Amino acid sequence: MIAPLDILKKKRSEALDRIHSKEYLSVKRVHVGMATCEIAAGSKEVMDIFLQAAKSGLTDVCVSQKGCAGRCNFEPTVEIMEDGKVPVKYCKVTPEMAKQIVERHLKKGEVIGEWADNGKLKHPEKERFEEGHLCGKFFQVFGDVDFFSKQMRIVLRNCGIIDPENIDDYLSVRGYEALAKVLTDIPPVQVIDTVKKSGLRGRGGAGFPTGIKWELTARQQSEEKFIICNADEGDPGAFMDRSTIEGDPHTVIEGMAIGGYAIGSHRGIIYIRAEYPLAVKRLEKAIADAKSAGFLGENILGSDFSFDIEIRLGAGAFVCGEETALIHSIEGHRGMPRPRPPFPSVQGLFDKPTLINNVETWANIPVVIIHGADWFNSIGTQKSKGTKVFALAGKITNTGLVEVPMGTTLREIVYDIGAGIPGNKKFKAIQTGGPSGGCLSEEYLDTPIDYDSLAKAGSIMGSGGMIVIDEDSCMVNVARFFLEFTQNESCGKCAPCREGTKRMLEILTRITEGKGEEGDIEKLERLGTMIKKASLCGLGQSAPNPVLSTIKNFRAEYEEHIKDKKCRAHFCPSLLEYTVTDKCVGCGVCKKACPAGAITGVLKNKHEIDKNKCVKCAACYKACKFNAIARV
Amino acid sequence: MSCSAKAQDSKLSELNRFMDALKGLSRSESNLIAILHKVQELYGYLDRDAMDEVAATMNIPTAHIWGVATFYHYFKLKKPGKHVIAICLGTACYIKGAGEILEKLKEELKIDIGGMTSDGLFSLEEARCLGACGLAPVMMIDGKIYGSLTPKKVSEILQGYRKRSSGE
Ligand SMILES: Cc1cc2nc3c(=O)[nH]c(=O)nc-3n(C[C@H](O)[C@H](O)[C@H](O)COP(=O)(O)O)c2cc1C
Ligand code: SF4
Ligand code: SF4
Ligand code: SF4
Ligand code: FES
Ligand code: FES
Numbered sequence: 141m142i143a144p145l146d147i148l149k150k151k152r153s154e155a156l157d158r159i160h161s162k163e164y165l166s167v168k169r170v171h172v173g174m175a176t177c178e179i180a181a182g183s184k185e186v187m188d189i190f191l192q193a194a195k196s197g198l199t200d201v202c203v204s205q206k207g208c209a210g211r212c213n214f215e216p217t218v219e220i221m222e223d224g225k226v227p228v229k230y231c232k233v234t235p236e237m238a239k240q241i242v243e244r245h246l247k248k249g250e251v252i253g254e255w256a257d258n259g260k261l262k263h264p265e266k267e268r269f270e271e272g273h274l275c276g277k278f279f280q281v282f283g284d285v286d287f288f289s290k291q292m293r294i295v296l297r298n299c300g301i302i303d304p305e306n307i308d309d310y311l312s313v314r315g316y317e318a319l320a321k322v323l324t325d326i327p328p329v330q331v332i333d334t335v336k337k338s339g340l341r342g343r344g345g346a347g348f349p350t351g352i353k354w355e356l357t358a359r360q361q362s363e364e365k366f367i368i369c370n371a372d373e374g375d376p377g378a379f380m381d382r383s384t385i386e387g388d389p390h391t392v393i394e395g396m397a398i399g400g401y402a403i404g405s406h407r408g409i410i411y412i413r414a415e416y417p418l419a420v421k422r423l424e425k426a427i428a429d430a431k432s433a434g435f436l437g438e439n440i441l442g443s444d445f446s447f448d449i450e451i452r453l454g455a456g457a458f459v460c461g462e463e464t465a466l467i468h469s470i471e472g473h474r475g476m477p478r479p480r481p482p483f484p485s486v487q488g489l490f491d492k493p494t495l496i497n498n499v500e501t502w503a504n505i506p507v508v509i510i511h512g513a514d515w516f517n518s519i520g521t522q523k524s525k526g527t528k529v530f531a532l533a534g535k536i537t538n539t540g541l542v543e544v545p546m547g548t549t550l551r552e553i554v555y556d557i558g559a560g561i562p563g564n565k566k567f568k569a570i571q572t573g574g575p576s577g578g579c580l581s582e583e584y585l586d587t588p589i590d591y592d593s594l595a596k597a598g599s600i601m602g603s604g605g606m607i608v609i610d611e612d613s614c615m616v617n618v619a620r621f622f623l624e625f626t627q628n629e630s631c632g633k634c635a636p637c638r639e640g641t642k643r644m645l646e647i648l649t650r651i652t653e654g655k656g657e658e659g660d661i662e663k664l665e666r667l668g669t670m671i672k673k674a675s676l677c678g679l680g681q682s683a684p685n686p687v688l689s690t691i692k693n694f695r696a697e698y699e700e701h702i703k704d705k706k707c708r709a710h711f712c713p714s715l716l717e718y719t720v721t722d723k724c725v726g727c728g729v730c731k732k733a734c735p736a737g738a739i740t741g742v743l744k745n746k747h748e749i750d751k752n753k754c755v756k757c758a759a760c761y762k763a764c765k766f767n768a769i770a771r772v
Numbered sequence: 773m774s775c776s777a778k779a780q781d782s783k784l785s786e787l788n789r790f791m792d793a794l795k796g797l798s799r800s801e802s803n804l805i806a807i808l809h810k811v812q813e814l815y816g817y818l819d820r821d822a823m824d825e826v827a828a829t830m831n832i833p834t835a836h837i838w839g840v841a842t843f844y845h846y847f848k849l850k851k852p853g854k855h856v857i858a859i860c861l862g863t864a865c866y867i868k869g870a871g872e873i874l875e876k877l878k879e880e881l882k883i884d885i886g887g888m889t890s891d892g893l894f895s896l897e898e899a900r901c902l903g904a905c906g907l908a909p910v911m912m913i914d915g916k917i918y919g920s921l922t923p924k925k926v927s928e929i930l931q932g933y934r935k936r937s938s939g940e
Contacts, residue, residue, distance in 0.1 A: 176902075176903040176904070177903055177904050177905075177906060177907075179917075180902070180903070180904035180907060180910070180917035180919060181904070181906070181907060181919070212904075212905060212906025212907075213906050215906065375863075375901075376861070376862040376863055376900035376901050377862045377863025377864045377865075377866075377901055377905065378901065379901060379903045379905065382903055414809060414846050415846070415899070415900075415902075416903070452805070452806070453805065453806065453809055454844075454846075455805055455808070455809070455844030455845070455846035455847060456844055456845035456846030456847075457843060457844050457845060457846075469805065470802060471799075471802045472801050472802040472803060472804035472805060472840070473840060474839060474840055474843040475843060475844070490799065490802075531905065533863070533864035533867075533905035533906070533908065534863070534864055534867040534868070535867060535868070539864070539905060539906040540906065571863070574863065605863065607863050607864060607867060609867060613867055618867075621863070621866050622863075625900075631843075
């Protein structure tokens with residue numbers, strides 16, 4: 141029998157031949173970002189220009205697509221790679237610029253300096269990655285860009301580097317080698333042992349040790365077992381899993397196949413949100429390609445291990461990210477959670493033992509296998525190993541996808557990677573963990589990112605949403621925003637979550653409308669604590685977190701809303717005050733518009749607003765053509 | 773047979789082909805959500821007659837099917853307008869002023885989320901993160917994303933759609 145590893149090596153060299161025969165890498169390769177985010181920013185039009193140029197005579201250029209490297213605010217992005225040269229990274233490329241890049245760079249070899257984003261920094265970690273390291277390629281391409289200088293890319297190692305729809309590209313970066321390696325000479329128990337020793341913990345939110353979950357599922361005696369990849373990504377401001385899948389779908393597939401081998405399962409299911417059509421399309425193609433290349437299906441790489449993957453679509457219910465609800469949804473039911481135990485490892489999909497991990501968790505697996513538990517273990521903090529991907533957004537200069545070693549501080553992300561708050565505004569808070577997480581104030585900025593430190597500070601690691609909030613946002617309203625979301629998403633199965641969140645939302649809404657009463661804060665705290673204790677699933681158990689953490693860290697803002705009827709961010713409409721300024725020409729329009737009869741004045745003279753009658757509807761503010769009405 | 777009746781017919785036969793392929797599989801009833809996706813893909817929403825067909829073919833009680841369908845926000849129970857506007861109310865968009873954009877949309881269209889304009893031209897939906905946070909606040913019209921919105925830009929975009937539709 142030929143060893144799986146030898147079969148893989150043969151496949152890889154064939155793939156490399158195909159790549160070179162298409163003149164990939166041998167000459168110039170143009171990479172155009174084609175992830176959802178890039179396309180939204182207009183990359184399709186840019187792609188068309190390059191494709192057109194290639195069609196009409198540019199023969200030494202290979203145009204190819206890539207997933208997103210995570211630089212949202214620079215999109216669309218284009219890289220020009222040439223053998224032996226530092227790749228040139230062009231940002232915010234318009235079709236007009238693309239035409240110039242074709243004429244000047246591709247035809248005449250002139251690098252257009254003012255559009256290129258090649259930084260001065262050298263990536264401090266670059267040296268750590270010897271030739272051929274799975275995570276090294278990223279730094280060869282992007283190692284000189286400042287945005288990446290504090291990042292380390294394990295999960296996103298291939299995102300923005302390879303064409304996600306081309307399995308040859310994945311093979312060229314040692315793709316499927318980890319799977320071949322385990323099939324060749326690592327018995328399942330030893331695979332599980334490696335995962336355990338690596339210290340990898342679940343990236344879907346709870347941070348449960350991955351190896352222990354694998355071991356538990358492996359121990360169950362059952363004819364049938366399932367592997368599930370949780371790609372539901374419910375946090376409404378997060379896009380890590382989507383980008384990972386859009387940029388490097390085979391990594392997830394490879395991780396799942398290794399998991400299947402380790403626990404003795406032959407069937408994997410990826411549960412993914414229907415709202416991610418491009419990610420679904422890329423997964424479908426990757427699964428089909430992996431099947432025809434022999435990395436999925438019967439007798440993988442000539443071994444006696446068989447494994448197949450199918451895709452199931454979610455349908456827009458946040459609670460379905462919770463593992464027992466997700467399982468009900470795959471079974472074709474309403475996505476209601478159920479009490480645990482039994483845990484899915486024991487009794488999961490169709491009552492069979494089921495191993496469920498998050499996309500990012502799966503994407504770590506091939507690296508853990510190739511470079512070993514010790515290597516992985518050397519990154520991060522004592523109890524949190526490896527890296528974490530965050531979707532950085534909100535009031536921050538560099539929005540995007542960042543992957544940092546555990547232990548990096550929040551300050552480093554906000555100021556070094558994110559380049560601070562735009563528009564000279566003041567930092568107010570950072571939110572992690574989405575609707576299940578919390579808001580931390582400035583004093584917590586030096587908190588190192590790991591599961592335990594973030595929890596101690598009053599937030600959670602969560603799945604990777606990270607929103608920066610500046611002085612223009614009202615923290616009471618931020619809490620209200622998240623609670624409104626969870627309230628809406630509560631499945632209604634248990635009363636504390638269903639009714640309790642409704643009560644809390646009513647109180648918060650009252651406060652933001654200027655109708656807050658003495659004692660409201662305490663009521664919120666009592667309700668929140670009760671809901672956390674008494675709810676059945678993680679949704680209810682964590683729903684009060686955004687409220688409780690803002691009360692803890694921004695209590696003064698709550699008090700101002702309640703006692704002084706003031707919103708320091710000027711965000712809550714009902715707490716604004718309307719006054720007529722000296723710009724008023726006395727046209728009388730506002731007086732007619734006011735539904736409360738609060739405006740008085742004679743034509744051609746300055747009008748006045750009676751504060752006691754004003755109901756803050758903003759009708760006058762919108763009606764005045766002279767910008768004469770101020771609201772503060 | 774009229775043209776639209778024919779179109780209805782071909783949709784129904786495509787739906788039936790889809791279900792036939794699933795019926796033979798073990799645990800076929802677990803594919804209910806996939807079937808509902810198919811109905812929505814074909815009809816734009818969960819058409820009643822199509823749902824009755826699903827119940828009959830898959831041998832699943834109608835009440836169960838609607839129970840599942842109504843649990844998931846993604847499924848539309850009413851026929852949408854010609855252009856579907858999805859305003860992103862994800863966290864990044866909220867922080868960057870999605871509230872103001874939503875107000876503007878409601879004011880211009882004179883409908884609430886879930887509603888359809890009286891001329892049937894637009895329906896308004898909310899979305900949670902369209903994956904373009906870097907361009908927040910954003911909205912999507914029929915799959916096309918519009919970013920860095922301001923209330924003024926919203927008016928202009930809607931005006932564009934109205935003009936094109938009256939010119940047709
Ligand atoms: C309300 C709720 C929503 C969740 N949403 C997700 C999600 O979108 N993606 C995810 O991977 N895990 C989510 N989880 C966590 C899962 O239940 C489960 O812990 C996780 O998929 C396990 O994988 P991991 O160990 O690799 O993190 C959610 C949990 C709760 C309570
Ligand atoms: S806590 Fe909320 S979401 Fe979870 S089961 Fe109870 S009602 Fe449903
Ligand atoms: S509409 Fe403006 S200018 Fe006219 S009366 Fe009112 S405040 Fe004065
Ligand atoms: S905000 Fe409304 S109620 Fe108050 S003065 Fe203006 S129009 Fe009248
Ligand atoms: S760069 Fe792709 S998510 Fe923004
Ligand atoms: S929150 Fe609106 S696109 Fe992400």
